[in-house]
Amino acid sequence: MIDAVFAADPPIAWHxxxxxxxxAKLGEQEGDFTAFVVDHPDRPGALACLVAGTIDYRIGKPGDPHGMVGFVFSVATDPDARRRGYARACMTTLLAWxxxxxxxxxQLTASPEAEPLYVSLGFRPKPDPLLELTL
Structure with a gap:
């Protein structure tokens, strides 16, 4: 399911x-990382959907004195299980977490196909000139 996000025949040694x-991260009861899944109804042992997120600390500011920021970094739905509400259910649970x-x-980044789901959950586009360095 996750491999479908990447180009054809990607290397999978990193798995x-x-x-x-x-x-280890999933085993931490009070950790800053979590994932929620829905089992595939037609394929035992397979997932229909998963979401994963983490919480990062940023220096507090007005309206957010604790500086805790959630980041959704993975949302994937099996192509055979789309349009059944699984991503919405998983996202709702993650937002509660x-x-x-x-x-x-x-925060999250959205594909054009998934953006309507996130907007319906209250997400709004925000112009953010994010720069990234890979070390």
Whole structure:
């Protein structure tokens, strides 16, 4: 499901390398990372949908004194399971998780196809001249 996001025939060696860290992060009861999934109704053992998010600390500011910011970094739905409300259900649960941890802002990047879902959940486009450096 996640591989569908990338180009055809992507290298997948990173999957195995990422699993120990992923398992450790998911095992932290009060951690800053979580994921929510829906099992595929037609394929036992497969996922229909998943969302994953994390909370980062930023220096507090007016209206957000604790500086907790949620970030949704993965939303994926199996192509066979789209248009059934799974992504909305997972996102609603993730947003509740952010609220429970005092994140007053949640950020994500959206594909054009998914943007209507996020707008319906209250997300608004924000011009942000983000720069990134890969180390």
């Amino acid at each position: 195995g390398e990422s699993l120990p860290t992923l398992r 952010f609220r429970e941890r005092d994140a007053r802002r949640v």
